[in-house]
Structures are given as C-alpha cells and as structure tokens.
Amino acid sequence: MQWLIVIHVVSAIIGIGPTFFGHILFRRRQQEEQLRQSLALFQLLNLFPKIGGSIAVVSGVVLVSLSGWKFSDLWIWISLVLYVLIQVVAVGLLTPVVNQLKQVLDGEEERSTAMDVSTSAAMLLTKANRLYNTASFLGFVLILLMIIKPM
Template sequence: MITIYKILVFIHIFSAILGMGPGFILTTVVKSGKNMTELRHSYKIRHKLHIFVMIGGALLLITGLSMGFLNPSLFKMGWYVTSLILFLAALAIGPLVLSPRSKPVKALLESHKGEEIPTEYWRLSKILFQFENLENIIFLIIISLMILKPF
C-alpha cells in the first residue's frame, strides 16, 4: 500500500523537476534576444516559465514541510534544516531582491522605442542576472543536500 509519505515524496520530486528545472533557464532564455522584439518575446516566455517555478516552489515547500510533520525526526537532520533555511532564503530573494531589480528592466522593455537594445538594459540585466545566478546556486546546494543527505 502506498503511504501518504510516499505520495508526498513523489509530488516533492516532481515539483522539483517541473518547478525548479525551468528556473535554471530563466536567465538563459532572455539572453538569446538580439533586438528589442526578440528580447520582449523572450521575457514573455520567461514569464510563462516563471509560473511553473512559482507553482513548483509552493508545492516543494508544502510537501517538504508535510513530510517533516509526518516524520518529525527530519527536523533534527542537518541536511533537512539547512535545506529548509536555504529554501526560505531563496524565496525571500524573489520579492526582496529580484522584484525591485526586475521592475526597471520591465519598464525599459515597455517604454523603449526602436529595435536596438539600449545599453541601460545590459547594465540593469547584469545586476538582475547576478542575483538570479546566486539563487540558482542556492537551489543547486539544496538539491545536493536532498540527494546526498551529508549530515
């Protein structure tokens, strides 16, 4: 018989694949734009992918905590607690760091006339992408902790 815990593990793994997978390419998608039309289109694709990231992230948190409540010994495991803290930190990076840095980029995409990508975009996006890369590193650490359970 399949237990609730096994169902949660299944949902958790699928959420990681379907939610975090697209998150790793969000920066890559918009780097492919060679002119403003392509760049705007890239950001539309990025927005659609980000929906999967948000749903997957929410499911990861819900299933991860649920597994912890079903198996309270997880809260005594270093890899679990560290993963949870890193995940919450990564979630906080979105509204506290990424959102304020993406708003000027979005405004520039909406207001700029012409096909040439303005130099201001490159400056703004470079800062945004650095924080997105930091977040990706955090997620890679979390995935490694979940797989290896080193402590």
Template sequence: MGLFGLLLALHILSSIAIIGPAFVMPIFRRSAKTADQLHFVLGMTTKLAIIPKIGGTMLVITGVWLMILTKMGLSQMWLNVSILLSLLMVVMIDGWVEPRMKKIAKILSESQGQGHVIPAEFGLLIRKIAPIETAAQLLMIGTLVLMVVKPF
C-alpha cells in the same frame, strides 16, 4: 506505491518545477539579441512564472507532510540547512531579481517602436541581475545536494 511514495514523487516533481525555469530563463534572457526577442522572452518569463510558484507551494506542503509522516521534524541538520538555503533563494529571487526584471520590462515597453535595438539600460541591469541569479542557482544546487545526499 503508498502515501509516502506519492508524496515523495510530488515533492521531486515540485522541485523540478522550481529548478527548471530558474536555470533556463536567465539563459533565454541573456541570449536575446533584439528588442523583439527580449520582449518575447520577458513575456514568456511572465507567463511561466506561475509554474515555480505552484511548484514552490507544493514543495512546502509535501515537504512538511513528509516530515510529519517520517516523524523527522526539524531534528536533522541537513534539513535545517536546506530550508535555510531555500529561504535565502526565495528572498534573492522575489526580493532582488523580480523587481529588477519589472524595471527592465518597463524600460523595454517604453522603448517599443524605437527599432530592434535593445536599450543600453538593459545591459547594465542584466549585468546587475546576473550575479544574483547565479547565487540563487548555486543555492538551488546546494539544497538539491543536501536533499539527495543528506550528509549530516
């Protein structure tokens, strides 16, 4: 297989570790109908958050290593654009989505013991997060397309 093949396989697996949770977790959150379900989903999201972080680290390491092996550097426009889109995605998720999810978790923990009703604030906060998550998902798709197609 060689070093290049191994790095490429790790790079692809790392991207899956990032993309998978980013697409699935918002769907799980939006499907919660009771406070208990929502509490479970938020707990699961918190526990699974380590997977994209490890995947992201591995993605950067293997990507840089692949750039060095192929002597590509930053000479390819598709690569520069995909790096930019990835950075924007990270800023959106870590800068906008994560703080709002922490606020939702706090509201949910404060309302524990008030039955199975999801607090009204939750719906408002989720509606504010949904467009950001959708934009981040579109950035992921764009990055993936650039990495596979290499159009320019």
C-alpha cells in the same frame, strides 16, 4: 508514503527548474524583440516556482512529520533556509529588476538618447543574470542536499 515522495520530488523539480532557464532568457546580445519575448516567458515561468515550490515545501513538511526525521535536524533547516533565500532572490530581487527592464524597453522611464536605453537595459540584464546565477547556485545546493541528506 511513496506517492508523497513522488509529489515532493516532482514539485521540487517544477519549483526550482525554471531557475535554470533564466540564463537562456536573459542572455546578452539579444535584439529588442527577443528580449521582449524573454520577458513574457519570464512572467509565465515565474508561476512554476510559486506553485511547485509551495507544494514542495508542504509535502516536505508532511514527509518530515511522517518519517523518522526531526524538524531539528540541521539538513532540514539548511534546506528551508536555502528555499527561502531562493525565493528572496527570485521574487524579491529579480522581479523588480525584470520590471525595470520592461519599463526601459517600453519607454516608460525618462531617457535622453537611444544609447542611454541600451546602456540601461544592458546594466539591468547583467544584474538579472547575476541574480539568476545566485538563484541557480542556491537551487543546485538545495538539490544536492536533498540527494545526499543523512539517511
């Protein structure tokens, strides 16, 4: 059972951890080339929540099955809901914003002036940061819940 706990904790850290890097990747006042590098890193870091998060959920379900906890326990439901919300924010909402930002930088969207590009990129960057703040907050609550769960 100890090895399963280790797998669960490590995969959770790997799965939620990259959420906290978004604030660095999508910081304001970056040069265009820096932002392009940040977008490339985002694509790479995006693999970790998918893999680590999936392993964390599976190992968590196995842990609940093998321990004295019940799937009807409120903290388990809250944890699962938080995980789903993080996925919705990170994958469902943030990824399209990042793709739009990439399109703006690549010049694929219609634009009339350079000012429109920087304004559009700044708005998308602000939106991405808000979504990252939301995902980070939910991740922090999830980690806190895992630490102080009922014994």
